[in-house]
Every structure is written in C-alpha cells, then in structure tokens.
Amino acid sequence: MYNFFPLFRGALLGTVAAWTFIVLGIAIHFQMSFVDSAPQLTYVSLAVFVAAVTLALFLVVLVAPCNRKVSNILRTKWELAWLGVLAILWTALAGYTTSPAAKDNEVECWDEDEDGVVVEADVQGCESNC
Numbered sequence: 001m002y003n004f005f006p007l008f009r010g011a012l013l014g015t016v017a018a019w020t021f022i023v024l025g026i027a028i029h030f031q032m033s034f035v036d037s038a039p040q041l042t043y044v045s046l047a048v049f050v051a052a053v054t055l056a057l058f059l060v061v062l063v064a065p066c067n068r069k070v071s072n073i074l075r076t077k078w079e080l081a082w083l084g085v086l087a088i089l090w091t092a093l094a095g096y097t098t099s100p101a102a103k104d105n106e107v108e109c110w111d112e113d114e115d116g117v118v119v120e121a122d123v124q125g126c127e128s129n130c
Helices: 005-033 035-040 042-066 076-097
Strands: 109-112 118-122
Touching (some): 005 042
16 A cells, blocks of 8 residues: 655645745745835845745755765654744744734835836825835
C-alpha cells in the first residue's frame, strides 16, 4: 500500500510556499508603492522578513534530503521545531498587522498621469489608487 504522508507533506509545503510568494509579492509592492509612508508601514518589513525566512527554510527542507550528509537536520523533531518557529513568526506578523496601532496609520494615496507625475494626492481616504 502506498504511503500518503510524503504526498500530503509535499502538497502542504507547496501550498504554504505558494501563499508565501503571494505575501512576499504584496509586501514588496507595498514597500515600493508607499515609500513616503515608511515609518507607519513597519509591518511591511516584518512581512518581507517572515516570507523570506519561510522560503529559505522550505528550500532547506526540500533540497536537503538529496544530500545524505545534511539530511540529518531533517529528522521529525527538527522539522517540527522549525515549523514551530515559522508558526510563531507568522502569528507575530498577524498580530502586528491587526493591532490597534496599525489601524490608526494613515497612508497617502495618489493618482498619476501617463508620465508618472502625481496629479492628485489624498491623505484621508484610499478610494482612488490604493
């Protein structure tokens, strides 16, 4: 009978990696778009860090079994420990982005014309370009 655990593990790691790429892309987009509001958007730097650490650890978890000398780090207890560290990092990111301090941040929104010149800047709301 076929063991479904490696298939389930691979599917789960692949799904988490896909969502990590999405979070990393959105965080980098926010970092590049809201350069002027950098002091208020410190959670973006944390999001980039957490996503980068997640992808680096997943790379180790997926590539290390190919090398027998390094595969000693992939025992179940170490893998669960690293996944616990990632869970703590993702929980910290979620708590930091949903905290009341993050809710009070104001982000500037603007409209640009074809040449990239700012036409209208709006501090109160984000209906136009956010």
